[in-house]
Amino acid sequence: EVQLVESGGGLVQPGGSLRLSCAASGFTFSHYAFHWVRQAPGKGLEYVSAINTNGGGTYYGKSVKGRFTISRDNSKNTVYLQMGSLRTEDMAVYYCARGFPLPNGGVDYWGRGTLVTVSS
């Protein structure tokens, strides 16, 4: 059974940093790309970032480029999202999702998400 479990969310002050993790199981992790997607309270889904199978290709949405960094550890079956210079508008539930082949595949399985709250 495919499982994706996000962790690392919480309360952070504006300007602060946070690292999210996504632990995967139930499939061959190194064969898949991954996306991070977020959803602000009461709003729609927003693409955040994607990474290819070996971590050599990383991609970002315009609103987070230069502030967030996606990475992966294929030995630990884990994807990460390092978030910096956080703003109140970054407050959202962050989902990790398994990707179809790049360069333009979507995603199939999703985790349950982790909530990031940005507030002073």
Added chain:
Amino acid sequence: SYELTQPPSVSVSPGQTARITCSGDALPKKYAYWYQQKSGQAPVLVIYEDSKRPSGIPERISGSSSGTMATLTISGAQVEDEADYYCYSTDTSDYSWVFGGGTRLAVL
């Protein structure tokens, strides 16, 4: 920046056919993916690569694409189909994904 446009809401009676559209200039060249999100839950893939249905998704849910518009069709809609639906695709430059704004389907 690239946008995918969806109607904010669609309403049908039980048993009717619901059609949700997604419009984008790159759709003639790029696949559309569709997700169903029920209140308080994570999204679920219901259609991939324009028209393919993952295992476990009811046959009444189908997808198509023509020109700059992708369409999600729910034939014989049921109350359990009430949810928000999102399309997802990339622009022509690749590696740049975007979601549609989402469509709330009401079956009542």
